[in-house]
Amino acid sequence: MESIKIKHQQTDNMEKVRLERITDDELLDLKKALEKKKDSEDFYGILSVLKVLTHKQITLEHLQNTKIGKTISSLTKIEVKGKDSDNEAQNIRQQAESLIERWRKVSKMEKNKKIEQKPESKPEPKPAQAQGIVTDSNHSSAGNGSARQGLFIPLGLKIHTGTGYRDAMIKKFIELMQVPPDEDNYNEDQLDCAAHLGNNIEKELFNKFPNIKEYQDKARSLVFNLKDSRNPELRVSLMQGILNPTQLVTMDPKEMASSQLKEQRDKIIKDNLNSRRTDWHLENAAAKGNVGFFTCRKCKSKNTTYFQMQTRGADEPMTNFVTCLDCKNQFKC
Ligand SMILES: [Zn+2]
Incomplete structure (x- = not known):
């Protein structure tokens, strides 16, 4: 039957x-x-x-x-x-x-x-636990040792590939991405974004390194760098869309270093600010931080960057993930 x-x-x-x-x-x-x-x-x-x-x-x-x-x-x-x-x-x-x-x-x-x-x-926002699944996890949190418990897996995010070591890596990357760079806790939109980024990092890693040995070598290096408490820049750059998972998996360790990333991020933000009054950001939307396209929901500043990510079905519109450069608020829309 x-x-x-x-x-x-x-x-x-x-x-x-x-x-x-x-x-x-x-x-x-x-x-x-x-x-x-x-x-x-x-x-x-x-x-x-x-x-x-x-x-x-x-x-x-x-x-x-x-x-x-x-x-x-x-x-x-x-x-x-x-x-x-x-x-x-x-x-x-x-x-x-x-x-x-x-x-x-x-x-x-x-x-x-x-x-x-x-x-x-349902349109009204709910606490993180209600929207997705928070799994039990014995892993201690990475980074600055903030005490997050378990993973937040948004509804609709499929994290099972059918291959054991890949599934374990997906969870690991999500766990690492969900550690905020400072004392704050991530809001639900940020946890959602971090989960998708973690998942995308593994997908890109596997695409680039289908060979299991190369995959595992690269994975080890990525985990080390994403976990590095002296280098929150790496996770911040990913969360702000200044660095995407495709770029991440092909970076060498030197490029992942904090100082280089910070320089790069500052430059992109400065470039964008200089060209806010033109249509420049529209033409360069994919390459840059897209300043001024969205208004911050919290402080109403237009000093925002955004990037797009596929968080729903492949035939549905992309989700915009916006960062306010003034109050650091992040939200999806
Ligand atoms: Zn703001």
């Missing part, structure tokens, strides 16, 4: 990939065409529209917005008098029934998904 269910879902998903997207308006046009052809008893026409519909990716929203299901339902009962049209009518009934059955499955699946996702889409 269980395995049959899973198999079904897989076929549905695979089918979805091949189906074409359609807008509500296009769907409404097809619905109108169907009704017109039904009135004029154009059975061949009905069949050709049904055939088009079987190649479209219909969502629950489509069904609710266009009510096309009702039209198709009426076709499952279509009758004709003429003997010659008998086969066509039967064809239409079958096609319509299979569409209805498929769409019923889709709407059921999407409704279930909505119920599952409900807690996530």
Whole structure:
């Protein structure tokens, strides 16, 4: 029973990939065409529209917005008098029934998904523990010895690769990234960002060093440097988007040194401040710290930097992670 269910879902998903997207308006046009052809008893026409519909990716929203299901339902009962049209009518009934059955499955699946996702889409901010999973961890915290307990894993962040040593490294990088550079505790947005960064660091590490020996050598060096309490700059640069995980995994130890990073960061911030009044930051958005694009939620300063990170599904918009250079507030939006 269980395995049959899973198999079904897989076929549905695979089918979805091949189906074409359609807008509500296009769907409404097809619905109108169907009704017109039904009135004029154009059975061949009905069949050709049904055939088009079987190649479209219909969502629950489509069904609710266009009510096309009702039209198709009426076709499952279509009758004709003429003997010659008998086969066509039967064809239409079958096609319509299979569409209805498929769409019923889709709407059921999407409704279930909505119920599952409900807690996530609540707008009001919640304490860190409520939004993600805080795992128990016996590792002592890195850096300045602040007493964080466990990891904060945001909902939706998949940290399992199926390979033991990689999963362990993901957790290690998240743990290291979630240590704030000073006495403060990270807010939930910062913990979320740090978790994604930790995860991305491992992904980049593995991409760059698929060979296990090289992977582990590099991982050791990265952990050492991220942990170094004399070099909080490394984690700060990552958290502010001045350094990204792709760059991190190809840096040599000298480049990871605190003084070099600080110099680099100061220069980027200064460059950005100099060019705030131009559109420069838009053109250079990917390369630089993007000063002035967002307003700080806390102190309303426009002296902010931001970077983008994929924290949700690959087809969803990127999350902006903003740092205020005046009050040091960090938030995502
Ligand atoms: Zn601020």
